[in-house]
Amino acid sequence: MKLKAKLLDLQAGGRRIAILDDETASLIGVHSSDRVKIIHKNEYLVAIVNIASNFPHNYIGLYQEISTKLGLKDGELVEVEPAERPEALRYVQAKIHGERLRKNEIETIVKDVVERHLSDIEIASFITALYIHKLSMDEIEALSRAMVKTGSVLSLNKTPILDKHSVGGVPGDKTSILIVPIIAATGLVIPKTSSRAITSPAGTADRVETLCPVNLTIEEIKEVVKKTNGCLVWGGALDLAPADDIFIQVEYPLAIDPLLLPSIMSKKKAIGATHLVIDIPTGRGAKIKTIGAANTLAYDFIDLGKRLGMDVQCAVTFGEQPIGYAIGPALEAKEALSAIMGKSPADLREKAINLAGILLEMVGIKNGKRKAEYLLNSGKAERKLRDIIEAQGGNWKIMPEDIEIGDKKVEIASEKNGRVLWINNRYIVQIAREAGAPKDKGAGIKLRVKLGKRVKKGDILFEIYAERTTKLNAAIELAKKLQPIGLSKKLEERMLMNRIPKTPVHKEEFTLER
């Protein structure tokens, strides 16, 4: 039937939603969540119906995603008819019922997700069913391939193409800023794309952005890689595996992450990686808690890599405390730049040369770790980083002191003597975010102690940096409440881990960073 288009001056976050009042919906014969085909001139598209009880009769309300696509003007007549539910919904239902999905079924789902034919409700149910029923490796492979197929790819026409990825979960991990230039300095190609923080205080893209622009197009990336063999760019706007961005929107509130493997590997496949090292930080405060879980995940990555034609090796790394001392975009960039210039915290340096070494050995270079160390010590890696910074539009001569950090600062001192028994990653993350990171690039935390360090009463445990006093004060308050650094004279003094039901309930944080 013919309805008047009422254009809403609003986007629906990419969703294709049409608003009808009860009566008009009933006349067309659709309910909330049903689909309608909206036909205008020679074009049409399918939208998901939302019911708004006080919406005018015989109108169809259209968010900008639809009106723009159909080139509609307010008040124009469109033909609206009930549309079949997408085929993908049948496969979503099959997964809810615990069935294994076939390749073509998964392709249909991913295509319909990207083309916005599935609603939030349907995607949420799919994600939940995947999480509960688990995925077979065939399903994971099909998901990875479908996610690559429905997005853009970076075609460098070179081989090998190296890459590094961390599954995340440990704060302060600026290792990529060292690894990329080490690899690129050997002449090997490493086009590194990174994400921005979602639930953490800094993603690699946030860190690098304090050194140079990271928001490059695919063409610009090709230029940078041609010049320098490497890059450190934000992958978010490149349309690599765009299904993942939609899945993440749904996974985030649910705090489940069943698509970890296809999500990471589809993005690596999309940039054409042939050799990939995956860092799996492991420990009580990390995303992966135990060595056993890390090993299982590692073999899944390796298996999936083989299926996708990628050589994958994994490094299970110590994840029980932050990497280096700095947490927060600018603080971390500063620490990374100092590190590549020769003044590195031991753990950051050790992690970087180990991972770079694995990558080098994967492409046939002997004594990879020693070679990586040489590239770092000789200043070759530093010069390469500067070349990359310049190629991306930054200043070749940038010095650590040029990087602006928050001018509001406070030192948190120890209230007793003891040895650092634990540093709670999750609390560190919360305090850094409370201080303003990642939005306030200069905000964050600088640790003054790490695990095992002997501390005297009054010694500084960590500093909080912020750009705004209100944020600083909020972070201080949170730090006092959470006490992220645990001290004790002896391990034996700390036997009681939890009291039930009297234990204070802390906010459970979910790490979505991949």
Place this chain on the structure above:
Amino acid sequence: MKLKAKLLDLQAGGRRIAILDDETASLIGVHSSDRVKIIHKNEYLVAIVNIASNFPHNYIGLYQEISTKLGLKDGELVEVEPAERPEALRYVQAKIHGERLRKNEIETIVKDVVERHLSDIEIASFITALYIHKLSMDEIEALSRAMVKTGSVLSLNKTPILDKHSVGGVPGDKTSILIVPIIAATGLVIPKTSSRAITSPAGTADRVETLCPVNLTIEEIKEVVKKTNGCLVWGGALDLAPADDIFIQVEYPLAIDPLLLPSIMSKKKAIGATHLVIDIPTGRGAKIKTIGAANTLAYDFIDLGKRLGMDVQCAVTFGEQPIGYAIGPALEAKEALSAIMGKSPADLREKAINLAGILLEMVGIKNGKRKAEYLLNSGKAERKLRDIIEAQGGNWKIMPEDIEIGDKKVEIASEKNGRVLWINNRYIVQIAREAGAPKDKGAGIKLRVKLGKRVKKGDILFEIYAERTTKLNAAIELAKKLQPIGLSKKLEERMLMNRIPKTPVHKEEFTLER
């Protein structure tokens, strides 16, 4: 931080949604799906954030649900700050992880669903997790109680209060229109609330609405019951167990129904039922396919009834074909009125007196079925139905021929000789809906044959009624494609049930009616 309220001239279907652009969201420190507290004068409420990338900075877009509640004017300043996620989300996550939920956890979830603190994504995930992990009887009881607690109740201050419910799935089931007056004619109280069709061609409320008004308030219902001992009203606007309406919104696109038991029983508890008969239509074309499944469900109903202080008995009824001959609101009302006046199809009559008989025996009346039969045959039930119709605002003298049915009609004839081997309920439903039911009250199907009937080529199998020619034509076309009535000389001639992969794919329909 202070933001300008931009009031949207639109409802969000009851949802509490606030729109922010990326940058403003980032300044507040929230992502899509996070919560914000919106403070205005001395009031506040919590909304779920949606991100719209082209939304103006420093504005917060508010759907009418929020702006009305806070009494906001367009452009007014409101204080917006990040809010904690609702506690319920933790329990939703626990259910995703397969944990059993405790009573207080379920109460929290249901309360947050009704108060719109959970998003569609979160509710969809909860429903999916419930479906996959199943619910314990403790959880079902807690859900039922919480759903009653968060809604209105009908307090009649009488006992016993009888009720009847069908889990649905068989078309043409107008049995309630006979049972309610039979029971009420004995002086027993039976305040029957019914639903409108969601996926079927007619709900009892749709049927009765062609006889008299059904949209009564709780006070009006009390009046009707006081006068007549019974009623036949629409339960949808009474706010009985409102959580269910929100759950249904989510279950409908997913075509899963894990809340069948609490959904039905909470509504029965809310009207104060003490004695309840549950009809479980069973058969290939019904919602419940096998006697085994029906028995399991029956014992669950009985168990849940005990827990909720209700005496429950179940009737597993033959559900392999429609009840009576008429399908569609007016056609069914007409058939029911004729039936109570003495001209009933055998199955409708048999079903009504059996179910009414069970109810009568539950409150201590001997020979319930015979008593029900007497009330039907003597005209007492008919007079009671007329009293109820009048009390609800209809015409006491209404005759079957007064009920308007669609004036567009076509007869579908058999193309061969044979015996009716099957009548596909799902196809009958689809054709009736295609003809316009339930919206067009006069639309539907009138069967001319039922199972076992011998048919000659050219005999009429069924008639299609519609109010509009376009609908009639669409229904005829669908009827020809679906062939809802199967004929064969002998059963042995029909051995091949399905061909894979060559079987034609029919639209799978989901029955949500409860």
